[in-house]
Amino acid sequence: MxxxxxxxxxxxxxxxxxxxxxxxxxxxxxxxxxxxxxxxxxxxxxxxxxxxxxxxxxxxxxxxxxxxxxxxxxxxxxxxxxxxxxxxxxVNFVLVARPGTTLADVRVINAHPVAYAQCSRWLGANLASHGHIPATSNVAAAASLFENAQADAAIAPPGITAHYDLDVLAEGIGDNPNxxxxxxxxxxxxPVPERTGSDKTSIIAELPDNKAGRLLEMLEQFATRGVNMSLIESRPIGDELGRYRFVIDLEGHILDERVADALLGLKRFSPNVIFLGSYPRADRARPTVTPRYEDAAFTDARDWLRGLIAGEPAA
Ligand SMILES: O=C(O)C(=O)Cc1ccccc1
Structure with missing residues (x-):
């Protein structure tokens, strides 16, 4: 079908x-x-x-x-x-303009805000008093130069000249070439995809209240299960000053025992946990897991507990 x-x-x-x-x-x-x-x-x-x-x-x-x-x-x-x-x-960026424009003509730049932020050093050194008009994307910035243009130049991807007839005024204007x-x-x-052994798990979580040590308590959920974070950012929740949610990437997959156990701890602690997914890492890097946080360590401990409850003789 x-x-x-x-x-x-x-x-x-x-x-x-x-x-x-x-x-x-x-x-x-x-x-x-x-x-x-x-x-x-x-x-x-x-x-x-x-x-x-x-x-x-x-x-x-x-x-x-x-x-x-x-x-x-x-x-x-x-x-x-x-x-x-x-x-x-x-990502790296070029400064483009309608044919015939020179760098000395540039007063106003159209750029996507994320690209603009990544070129601040070059702009500060070369066009210190420019104005900025935000664009919806790097290519929209360049396209805007042909539509009722208020800007003289745009920040765009290097391949832009394949799509538009523009002059490149400067190349490699990003603050970091890498x-x-x-x-x-x-x-x-x-349903979550299978584990690959090189996975990431993304979540967003809120703290239960604004008491001392709450952030540390949240991070302990990961630390005590040997789960490494590759990103943590706070974003304002927006309802009042001082309330934040945390965007977190964990190394590992929800089907890894240590990640699952950390998520259970987080769920008991946080009033609002959003699971965004477990998925293969782009860099295919595999996390180093200390033996006591490997799957077998969790299943052995559970078997031990079950044995205690069932009255089995000590092994
Ligand atoms: O995809 C694009 O080209 C965008 O405009 C978004 C963006 C902005 C800066 C870096 C990477 C992606």
Whole structure:
């Protein structure tokens, strides 16, 4: 039976030529399917929840500017989503302008806020008094130069000249030449995929109250099970000053005993835990697990307890 239109469609931040599109190009299942270009993360995730697409590719973190707050907030507030994969894209930026423009002509720059933040050093040194107009994506920034343009130049991916007739005024303007952005592929809630031995688990959790030591207590849930974190960020919940939720990535899979046990501890402690998914790591790195936190250590301990309860003689 042919796939339904939903199964055939993947949403991504467009238009064509964005880094998000480069991330989607890494997904084998998405090849040959329809790619739906959208304007923001909320629209991409809305497509998934409302059945217009089977999955959405969204930027979640970058190595220069940290977590993408719009993504973290959308994942915290839109229920029914699962992260099913992680993809890394090296990002660097060029400054482009309509043909004939020189650097000396540039007063106002159109740029995606995340890209803009990653070029602050170059901009400070070369265009100290510029103005900034935010764009919905790196490619939208460049495209805006042809539409009722208020900006003289745009920050864009290096491949932009394949899509638009623009002059490159400066190359490699990112603060870090090795910058990497992490993208996640998000589907509707589905059973977790098998473990690969090189997995990550993403969650969002709130603290029960604002008493001393609560954050430490939350982190102890992971520390006492030997679970390493690869990301922790706080985001304001938004209802009052001083209330935060924590976006956390754990090394391991929910089917790893140590991760499952940590999640049970977290669930008992936190009034609100969102499980975003367990999925294969993009870098395929395998965590080092101390023997007392390996699966067998947990199952042996459970067998021991069961034996005690059943009155079995000590082994
Ligand atoms: O995908 C893009 O090109 C975007 O506009 C989002 C973005 C911004 C900065 C770094 C990576 C992705």
């Amino acid at each position: 042919p796939d339904s239109p939903r199964e055939q469609t993947y949403s991504y931040l467009g238009p064509a030529g964005t880094f998000t599109e480069a991330a989607l190009a890494q997904v084998p299942e998405a090849q040959g399917k329809t790619w739906r270009a959208v304007n923001n993360v909320g629209e991409a995730l809305g497509d998934v929840l409302e059945g217009r697409s089977v999955a959405a590719m969204i930027a979640i973190e970058n190595s220069v500017d940290g977590g993408v707050s719009a993504t973290q907030d959308a994942l915290a507030t839109m229920t029914g989503l699962r992260i099913v994969g992680e993809y890394l894209v090296s 910058a990497v952005t992490r993208f996640v592929l998000v589907s509707r809630t589905a």
